[in-house]
Amino acid sequence: MRYLLLQEAAGLGFVALPESHMYQLVALLKRLHKEIDKLTIADRPELPHVVAECADLELLSQDFAVVDGLDYVSRLERSFASLQESEYPLISLLTEIRALQAQLEYLQEEE
Numbered sequence: 075m076r077y078l079l080l081q082e083a084a085g086l087g088f089v090a091l092p093e094s095h096m097y098q099l100v101a102l103l104k105r106l107h108k109e110i111d112k113l114t115i116a117d118r119p120e121l122p123h124v125v126a127e128c129a130d131l132e133l134l135s136q137d138f139a140v141v142d143g144l145d146y147v148s149r150l151e152r153s154f155a156s157l158q159e160s161e162y163p164l165i166s167l168l169t170e171i172r173a174l175q176a177q178l179e180y181l182q183e184e185e
Contacts, residue, residue: 077131077140080122087122088131091143092181098174099143100124106150106167114161119153144178151175 076096080087091099103124110118131140151171157164 075129077128078124079126079128081125082122083120086125086138088133088138088140089143089146090131090140091178093129095143095174095177095181096127098177099147100127102170102174105170109162109167112162113157113159113164115157115159117157119150119157144175144182147171147175147178 075090076093078089078091078096078099080089089099103121106121107123110121133140151168154164154168154171
């Protein structure tokens with residue numbers, strides 16, 4: 075298991091993901107950052123900034139929690155699926171998000 079440390083608007087966030095899929099999530103977040111300014115709507119989803127990735131994590135504060143990777147990607151998918159974008163081809167971003175989501179769902183079913 076790998077952990078991703080994210081700087082979100084509300085503070086720090088932690089996402090747990092199998093090592094085999096961490097690269098995909100990091101690449102997806104980088105792509106979303108690259109493309110988010112191309113959206114023509116005013117209400118763009120808030121994207122976190124990737125701060126670090128690590129193999130071990132021990133949280134010493136009750137103020138934080140680790141979010142499961144599938145839950146995080148599902149939340150990301152919902153935030154982009156709800157957008158009413160008419161100019162930018164949003165379907166390409168949703169396809170990438172949903173591809174990772176499907177892979178994580180498959181992994182969860184296999185466990």
